[in-house]
Every structure is written in structure tokens, then in C-alpha cells.
Amino acid sequence: MKKILLLLITTFLFNTSLLAKDYEVIRFAADPNYAPFAYKDSTGTLTGFEIDIGHAICAQLNVRCQWVESDFDAMIPSLNAGKIDAILASMTITAARQKVIDFSSEVFSSPTAMVFRAGTELSTGTAVGYLQGSTQEVYALKVLAGQGIKVVAYADQEQVYADLRTGRLQASLQDAQQAQSGFLRSPQGAGFVLGPIIESELMPSRSGIGIAKGNHELKALLDKALAALHADGTYARLQEQYFPGVNMFSGQ
Known part of the structure; x- marks a missing residue:
């Protein structure tokens, strides 16, 4: 029994450390031609509402953000090929996409x-x-x-x-x-x-962070971080910075 318990504890610690190691860096796909959500400033630095949201998420999780610039239609194939960890690029949550990838909770909503x-x-x-x-x-x-x-x-x-x-x-x-x-x-x-x-059911308004199908660990981390950004006022501050007077969050 002691050997079994020791084995279980060892396995748990190994899996926990593996998860932490896996997410020392989160590789986000971004479209740099989609201002004000993501774009290059005058110095060539990638910035924008979703870029700042991503950095705030990484700060919450104590990991480093790595941005992988991509055309929009190449992002899901890159995600499923393991070239990136997540898509933070105004990707609308649709039934068709949910057949091939999973999503975090809502990042923003826009028609x-x-x-x-x-x-x-x-x-x-x-x-x-x-x-x-x-x-x-x-x-x-x-x-x-x-x-x-x-x-x-x-x-x-x-x-x-x-x-x-x-x-x-x-x-x-x-x-x-x-x-x-x-x-x-x-x-x-x-x-x-x-x-x-x-208004069309073909174009839902809610966007989330795209993640690989079945990656429940990363989804839980991202959802927790997004909730924290709302709780500590970070989301409201960034929303006002980029979209003054506009509510970008449906709360769903």
C-alpha cells in the first residue's frame, strides 16, 4: 500500500511539473493586420487590445507570451499541428469551429x-x-x-x-x-x-481563445486568468483604452 501511495504521489508531482514546464511559454497566434485588436506600432512592436489581454493573461499565469504572426485562415491548422498553443485573434466561437478546436470563455463580443x-x-x-x-x-x-x-x-x-x-x-x-x-x-x-x-446566425458575436481539442488544462488556466482580469479591473482598463465608452463583454 505504501509503495502504491508513493507511486501515486510521484506520478502526481511528475504530471504537475510537466504541466508547469509545458506552459513556461504560451505561444499565441496573432494577426498583425487587425487594428485595434492587433497591429504594429510605429516602432514595429506588436500591440493592440488582444495583445495586451494576452500579456495580462501571461502575467496572471506567471508564464511568458510568445506571439506567432499568422494569416487568419492558417491559425487552426497551425494549432492542430502543434505549432502554437492558442489563438488570440478575434476568433468567433462557432459550432463549426468547435468541432475541430476548443475555446476559452469569452474574450469579447462584437457584431x-x-x-x-x-x-x-x-x-x-x-x-x-x-x-x-x-x-x-x-x-x-x-x-x-x-x-x-x-x-x-x-x-x-x-x-x-x-x-x-x-x-x-x-x-x-x-x-x-x-x-x-x-x-x-x-x-x-x-x-x-x-x-x-x-444580424445573422451565420455570424455569432462572441470571440474566445482557440485551443487544441481536449486541452482541458490550458482551457482551465486561460479561463481562470480571464476571470481574474475582470475581477482586478484590468479588462475594464484595456477596454476603455482601446474602445472608449464601449462595452466589449457580453458576460456570457
């Missing part, structure tokens, strides 16, 4: 809207751009394309806005708060407006 040049109206043949791999892609392909609208996929959001400015696109479809607090507040967004919020 979808289009951006147009003021005075533009959608019609047959109008070109609308969206981020490849996003929930907006599902809506674009299933709804807009069926209305005769030309839908165009892009690897990053900044390229969507670049083509919107040059007139190659007549509208863009994206997270409303990303557009409102990013592109439309920038000099490049002059002359463009945000359209009405689009």
Missing part, C-alpha cells in the same frame, strides 16, 4: 457590419471584400453571393481596406468594432461609413 464609401449602394455586381476564414466569409458565400454580389476573399484585413480605398471593392464586411475603432478612425478611413449591424 458584424459593412463599410462603404459614403453614398454607395449595394447592387448586383457590387464587389464586397472579407477576411478569408472568418465568419463573415460564411455569410458572404451563403447570403451575399446568392444576391448577385461579387464576394472577394483576402488573406488580411488591411488588404481589404486597401482595395476598398482604391475602388476595387465597393464595400467590406467585417467585425463592426474593428472597423469603427480601427479603419474608420484612421486617415485612410476618411469618407467611409459603417453600415447597419447585420
